[in-house]
Amino acid sequence: MTDKADFVVVGLGAMGSATLYQLAKRGVDVIGLDRFAPPHRMGSSHGETRITRQAVGEGGNYAPLVLNSHRIWRELEAETGEKLLNACGVLVMGPGSGQTSHHGKPDFVIRSIEVAKEFGIAHEVIDGAEVGRRFPQFLGLSGTEKAYFEPGGGYVFPERCVSAQLSRAAQLGAQIRTGVEVLSITDDGMVRLETSGGAIEAKQAVITAGSWTAPLLGAPFDSLLTVSRQVLHWYELDDLAAYGPQSPAFIWMHGATDVDYFYGFPPLPGERSIKIATEQYETRTTADTVNREVERSESEEMYRKHLKGRLAGATARVSQAAACLYTTTPDRGFIIDRHPHLDHLFVVSACSGHGFKHSAGIGYAVAERLTGGRNQIDLSGFSVARFE
Structure with a gap:
């Protein structure tokens, strides 16, 4: 027997849970599938916290997505009673002079400022001296750094966001099938x-399979999407004095290239550790073969290269570590578009290391597009055709 639906969503992580929820809100018959039981630790939507910033230095075309995400998370908080978004502020900081790069974009601080101005996003532009006065957790500053501070940014709780959207989708009539490949x-x-679990026929399918997208769909995605292993570290703090109630999440570019930076979060309430990470793109892997164990030497190297002498109270002792996956395109932008050869497949993939903050807004945009809604957001900048 073949099951039938209007829509089927494949993969229920950040993008899939958001899309399923938004389709269910619109009253369509929709089935969501995942080979695991989300939220889980096998993909890209785990690790307790994800930075959110509304003025996105990657480009102004992302801003409508993240602005919608913040609105949706607040709505979900009201509906579910879950805390999803902590607007503790976010600090994006780089050297006062010389070359910098983040996610393949030069002058990332200036780009963030420009997007904030374009979209009327509240922000401040400060130097390293002011950063040191306001946020004593940041050490070793020259005083000449340039920094963008966004009080409405901060972090979201990814597992809670996925769970809240799946829960609401189910309440609104979506079928959720886990453990199904x-x-x-x-x-x-x-x-x-x-x-x-059997055959399913649908009028349209939304593929939100993250690092499994290329193996599932083949060409052209198998030549466009690459998967890299990323590591998250939680370092113990021997002193919490520098971390007040409004300590921001942060991105600190301290050198010229994409790997000369790290990002982090304030300690969560009741915790005496701080989550820190950087990114690497040179070593590729797959979702099925990735090493999910983190060696002690990896945390030691991270501490030595990036953290030592830069954050107050941070020790080299690691309370936990985890690996996750990034799926990236050649230009590190998103793909949100119809499959170029299969008209009834819509593909949402390649978060490229900055996707979670946009996910709720992407789910909204995809659902509006597929159901003919009136509030459609321009997704032309995320087309597959740009790679031809």
């Missing part, structure tokens, strides 16, 4: 999915 997809006027 999609084996093949064909499009012959209707989308047919062969899965480990």
Whole structure:
């Protein structure tokens, strides 16, 4: 027997849970599938916290997505009673002179300021001396650094966000099937999915499979999407005095290249550790073969290269560490577009290391597009065709 639906969403992490929820809100018949039981630690939507910033230095076309995300998370908080967004502020800081790069974009602080001005996002531009006065957790500053501070930014709780959207989607009538692997997809006027739990036919499918997208869809995504392993570290603090109630999340670029930076979060309430990470793109992996264990030497290297002497109270002792996956495109932008050869497949992938903050807004934009809604956001900058 073949199950039927108007829509099927494949993958229920950040993008899939948001899309499923938004489709269910619009009253359509929708099924959500995931090979695991989200929220889980196998993909890119775990690790307790994710930075959110509304003025996105990657480009102004992202701002409508993240602004909608903040609105949606506040609505979900009211509906579910869950705390999803902590607007503790976010600080983006780089050297006062010389080359810098973040996510492949030069002059990232200036780009963030420009987007904030364009979209009327509250912000401050401060130097390193003011950073040191206002936020005593940051050490070793020359005083000449340039920094963008956004009081409405901060961090979201990814596992809670995924759970809240799946819970609301189910309450609104969506079918959620976990532990189900999609084996093949064909499009012959209707989308047919062969899965480990049986066949499903739908009018349209949304593929939000993250690091599994390329193996599932093949060309052209197998040549566009690369997967890299990223590591998150929680370092113990021997002194909490510098971390007040409004300590910001931060991105600190201290050198010229994309790897000369780290980002982090204030300690969570009741915790005596601080989550810190950087990014790497040179070593590639796959979702099925990635090493999910973190060696002690990895945390030691992270501390030595980036953290030592830069954050008050931070020790080299690690309370926990975790690996996650980034899926990136050649230009490190998103893909939010119809499949170029299969008309009834819509692909949402390649978060490229900065996706979670946009996810609720992306779910909204995709649902509006697929159901013919009136409040459609321009997604042309996220097309597959730009890589041709």
